[in-house]
Amino acid sequence: MIPFNKPFLTGNETVYIEDAVKAGKISGNGKYTVKCQNFFEQQYGFKKCLLTTSCTDALEMAAILLDIREGDEVIMPSYTFVSTSNAFALRGAKIVFADSRKDHPNIDEDLIEALITPKTKAIVPVHYAGVACNMDVIMDIAKRHNLFVVEDAAQAIDSYYVDANGSKKPLGSIGHLSAFSFHETKNIISGEGGMLAINDMQFAARAEIIWEKGTNRSAFFRGEVDKYGWVDIGSSFLPSEIIAAFLWAQLENIEKIQSKRSRHWKHYLEGLSEWADTNNIQIPKVHSYATNNGHMFYLVCNSLKQRTEIIEKLKSSDIHPVFHYISLHSSPYYSSKHDGRNLPETDRYTDCLLRLPLYYELNPADVISALVKL
Numbered sequence: 001m002i003p004f005n006k007p008f009l010t011g012n013e014t015v016y017i018e019d020a021v022k023a024g025k026i027s028g029n030g031k032y033t034v035k036c037q038n039f040f041e042q043q044y045g046f047k048k049c050l051l052t053t054s055c056t057d058a059l060e061m062a063a064i065l066l067d068i069r070e071g072d073e074v075i076m077p078s079y080t081f082v083s084t085s086n087a088f089a090l091r092g093a094k095i096v097f098a099d100s101r102k103d104h105p106n107i108d109e110d111l112i113e114a115l116i117t118p119k120t121k122a123i124v125p126v127h128y129a130g131v132a133c134n135m136d137v138i139m140d141i142a143k144r145h146n147l148f149v150v151e152d153a154a155q156a157i158d159s160y161y162v163d164a165n166g167s168k169k170p171l172g173s174i175g176h177l178s179a180f181s182f183h184e185t186k187n188i189i190s191g192e193g194g195m196l197a198i199n200d201m202q203f204a205a206r207a208e209i210i211w212e213k214g215t216n217r218s219a220f221f222r223g224e225v226d227k228y229g230w231v232d233i234g235s236s237f238l239p240s241e242i243i244a245a246f247l248w249a250q251l252e253n254i255e256k257i258q259s260k261r262s263r264h265w266k267h268y269l270e271g272l273s274e275w276a277d278t279n280n281i282q283i284p285k286v287h288s289y290a291t292n293n294g295h296m297f298y299l300v301c302n303s304l305k306q307r308t309e310i311i312e313k314l315k316s317s318d319i320h321p322v323f324h325y326i327s328l329h330s331s332p333y334y335s336s337k338h339d340g341r342n343l344p345e346t347d348r349y350t351d352c353l354l355r356l357p358l359y360y361e362l363n364p365a366d367v368i369s370a371l372v373k374l
Helices: 013-022 031-044 055-065 082-089 135-145 201-211 217-221 241-251 254-278 304-316 344-352 364-372
Strands: 048-052 073-077 094-098 120-123 148-152 160-162 168-170 177-181 194-198 298-300 353-355
Touching: 013 031, 013 241, 031 048, 031 194, 031 241, 048 055, 048 201, 048 241, 055 082, 055 148, 055 177, 055 194, 055 201, 073 082, 082 094, 120 135, 135 148, 194 201, 201 217, 241 254, 254 364, 298 344, 304 344, 304 353, 304 364, 344 353
Parallel strands: 073 094, 073 120, 120 148, 148 177
Antiparallel strands: 048 194, 160 168, 177 194, 298 353
């Protein structure tokens, strides 16, 4: 059987977990938490990083930091996971959905400005499949309209935006805040887990307080205050040392993992391009302003019927592809709150996008062979 995903273990995950347990520090913000946070700050230039129990938590922290409240509006793609929206809806915001691009599931940057009103407070681009949105355009819009940008970089670890000068900027380092996921389906994993990256340091001190349940506990342990107490709203966002220890073993092997996944992605591209063209199927596009981190290889079929047929035929060969998001603007919860605009590209990806298995130990040739025989 070829599953959609299979978590890859480097071998040191349980070693580091045992080390954390033996050290007697298994609650959050210990040695492994610090090691992971320092890695991201040094490797990618994020100004401050805070591990979280999930990307969802990181997004919720971002919404609190931006002081999102009832009546505010937040612009984001409809083709995304529900957590992107939930984080801001929980604070009372109206979610204003934008359509996706015709050539990629990412938000269509050309549609954003027309959606801005005096109530708009933030733009939340989602780097789908780890491929960058056009961040120069988005940041320019945000600057001209005095808006915040929160990058949903859940799938975008070790991927880059290439600016007009050819400089590569890590995804998650461009917006004011960004959120990453280490869910077991991602490139680098800790089972569950996430991270908030802070690029605008006006948010740094408060982020740490929110992260520590609304207390100045971290400042207390650094000797900056003589006692700690409740100073702001917050929640229990930080993960245990067990999660951080698992993550550290993965980060030590990030180059190895990324190299293998990228080779798989290229194998798919080379092996399926001609077949996809013959069958009127769209394959992933990586724009000149983006890099590819090997997170996902997907097909955009020409109809729901074609996608269903491909899924059924692959499953008959014990290969298990999966579709992805259902349009949030037409979801049972939000359809009555949506402003009624049609988002045709979002609906097309909902009906037609199909994700192929992609994990470290995969042999892509097995999947390619089954597809081209259909």
